[in-house]
Amino acid sequence: MNHRLEPLLNPQSISFIGASARADRIGGMPIDLLTRYGYDGDIYPVNPKYQEVFGLKCYADIESLPKAPDLAVLAIGAKDVTPMLERCHAKGVRAAIVYAAGFAEEGPAGRALQEHLEDFAKKSGMIVAGPNLMGLANLNTQAHTAFASVFNTAPMQEGPGNVSMLTQSGNVCAALYALVRKLGLPVSHFINTGNEACVEFSEYLNFLADDPQTEVVLGYIEQLRNGAGFIQACQTLQKKDKLLIALKAGTTDKGAVAVQSHTSALAGDKHVYRSVFEKLNVIEAQDFAQMALLAQLAQLRHRTAGRRVAVITMSGALGAILADRFIEAGLDLPDLPIDVQAVLRKGIPDYGMVGNPVDVTGNVVNDPGFVQEVLRALASTDALDAVVIYAPGYMLDRMADSIATVASEYPRFFAAIDTGRATCRDNLRQAGIAVFDDLGLAVSALAPFLLWQERRKAQTPIAAPATLPASGLALRKDGMNEAQALQYLSSFGVPCKEDLIATTLQEAQTHAAALAYPVVLKILSADIAHKTEVGGVALNIKDETQLAECYQAMMDSIREKAPNAHIDGVLVQKMEGKGVELIVGARHDPVFGPMLTVGLGGVLTEIYQDTSHSLLPVSEQDANELLKKLKAFPLLDGYRNAPKADVAAACKAIAALAQAMAAAPESVREIEINPLLVRQQGQGAVALDALILM
Template structure:
């Protein structure tokens, strides 16, 4: 059921309405009244009128079934009143009251559970509790008890959706200063019944909204968020997100604030990458991304040409873009030649372009220079450093080119003197700070340029078979056999107890091989001759088996479990691949180089499943240490494609495994030289307890 009754109501009752325009029950009456909203029904048992409007003693007296009831009541009074509203057939409610789960106390948590149960039973859409209310600028509907959003603001295409009322007001003001105008401003409160992503779904379909900027502390339903984000992408709408809690302290603060566990940073990173959301690297960038989207149709990526009246400014912007992940491509030779002919003296023309101060001496110079830049295929955006009077002097040229080109022009004026209204009218971007501009353009351009291809899980038809009921892990052999069925190449090893078994197993494994005595009682097997390498044929295997057994039998107090045979692999590079389950987003694949690389350098990449071979290869190529796989120091190149296939198969296996799987890790996955694939030397499969057992325990 849509949130239209909540966010676009045609009639509103305010229960707890106050005559005092500054009080919590008075503000929404005042705002709605001033906005010219017609069907306002203040409910107040004591007053005949509220702020000059006819008041009703209770919800039952209101002469129509309203779309939305706002409850400005205490937490204790709220649920009983919701029952009465439901009895009237009212489809949506907004609950201001706090004192629920955000208190992190049993009483509040119980109250919230009752509210959820009520919503589920009745189907009523209930926003909050602990919610400040919203503003719909498109239709002039104001349901907040704060004064931050006032009637009369111009309406626009940006929606603001936050998990904090205060931050809602903050982003709103920052973005308004940049000239951004809004469709909806929504803060979600405790999200007891209406989830963050429910609002996103509404905004994805709202014709007045062409972008949403979001402040997120914690998402409760990862898949729902991913689905909503996909709707934004399909509609060509910007979804920009700032996620708090990337540091331990920030996470702790967010946790207490929302009564929610802080999400795992890596999982959020992976989810945002998969969902194709634009990630605000700092809080104020939410406003900048919303702002850039207003000229966003012209920005195809983050490849910038820099035209500057100051060589220093060009250098500073280049540095800032590089640090922010943007790009400053060298201009094509033709463009450079054109610029060289245009600019007096010998100046930088490769990019950044130093226009020099001569700019002001010609009425066409800047236009011609910009034209050369926008016509280069390598360029998505032209950044113009034109401080103070340099812009004033050449404004008409910039406007003229802006009208002719499909690419974005963005002016930077560190003197902060530019006529913003005139720039906005011409669809030209504006910043007064180098680094803020560079970061915002890089983030927005990266969002626009990203690959949006969705990955479908590959279904092999293989099966894990029955999981053992009483174990929390598979044995190494069981784990490798299961993964092998899904197409993960594994080392076949064998535990043998006789010369005949050794001969038969060796034939299956292939040569050369390694034989190891298996005993819990011998520490230094190499020193005792209980590991034998490079066994090249059956006779060597049998000889090794017999001599190791004899040696072990000659040692006192040594229990002998047998001898393992495994192929002797040389020349490979060890990597690891593992899949864990994030409580919000589900299965997350991690790959990294083996051992200390992963542990000390944190040189790992994460993606949410499903991941296909192309995705797995991109993860490997994203590792800082990828060169180790790429023919490092004269070594043969490793079979990266083979490793990627093995990793993708691992992911598919986990997806096929269902709820019993807790975690799967292959470590090491030995990546052999090109053409020889990758092979899982060891595998770990951890299991959850069967659900049936949990039910029994609860009984």
């Protein structure tokens, strides 16, 4: 491994500037940890006040060290930081950690200090973590630089670990570490990122993606400052079959205010983050206990799994409750195939259930041969992805050997839930079976894990942007009117309404006659984004007289309501028949770049927030997935005996809009088709109106 962050995250030697001899001081705690847990590298405490700390020689200043350490940890005040970094750099130190608060999070003076620090790092090429940082730990080498008391209270692992924490909060890092260690999982890296003045989240994530130890990353995110870097790091994680489990803070207004106050982070759009996480198969988590359990489940990701679960209980009630909770969480409980039911029925009495959930009844646990037969049938049928067994403690104990045996024979994922006091838990875990002692926690961890497995099976790498079709049209830099926007989109293959531009009433009447009534009349101006609001749209015009009336009324209204708009004329279109209206938009997200959004037209979509989002590129197949995710998708799919809409044509148009956005220069803020009218199957879709905002 030869990553830029190597001296920071895997240092061979560490110096502490502002070292203390007391283990309860921030300048002393990490030195205490290093010496107690057997760090193998060199440690150089620096403090003119001491000759020796924790049995180590203490130096008067950085210049006195016998050699340049990989990493310097600065336990000194904010104002002294950059001068000291300069001295470290002169000595040959490659990386530094800055504990001090009092930078960007603390008003204008702090912001100036931070800018100064950033300038220095940029010029010198030094890797500076923080400021406002609790410090780091590489648990594989016991390289401790964090003043986190959790390393004294949580049991220390032996040997290397595969779970890493990467958090934008020291407290969250410590809380996660405690929970992960409570489950007995060994840790690779303990990373919190502080103010991210010089090294930000994605670069750490990139390191962990390359780290040979790390397999699972528990992330806490307030704001991503490098969306492209994040996407790339997640793609590397995916390639290496590693997994990021992330809690994103600021999903509510109050939460967003809190993260801004915390690390001056901008929480961003939760829908966008969610869609990016989904596309990159990141598991989004809600709380710490769930994250730790997901890290534990990730150890079993080599087992085949997915959303189709069989629930096995000794109690009809528990079967019902688990069915309710799993289905509400997005999993499926398919009916068991007839042949599997037949195997089960051989030993399950009439009052038991052989569908799904299965109630094997209490008697069955006394017949290990039959229990194994049942589990083998469930482990081998193609109709299932996973098996979850709920049994009171002593019953689980009686079945434990059978479960372990079958789990050793089949690669299928097995989980056991026991809210009692089973003694077999460790044995089951060693046999590769997930074990839970709480029903709610089991559901909250199993559901996202199994859905992750489902997506992982289906996963296709994010395509490199396809070669863009040559557009015959250059984008005008001074803004575009509707006709120009439609023309631009049309050049990428978006089907657009035939429209004719008129600059006089007479011309409009000629066009209308050519198109045949009824027609639509729209004002044409790059200066008017919302035509309806200024009386710039007239629908369903039936004849020449009505056209004249509408034309006059429109001109009067525009003169009054948009007196300064430059008017290019009017647009005449044939009035469309019935269909389903979509809104399709693409815009530059400040974090992740170009994103696409689809939703059904109309106010209710807004009220029910029924939209779906995706990073670009968006293929026709992706577009189809996006439409299917809408709660209102049934309206496209032949709702209440209505004809099915031409979804394939809609997907083509959506993919074409995505192409048009990808090809557009950065100055294009947003492209929107509203509405995209989707006619009935076989009759296509058509953009009735479009908007390009620069």
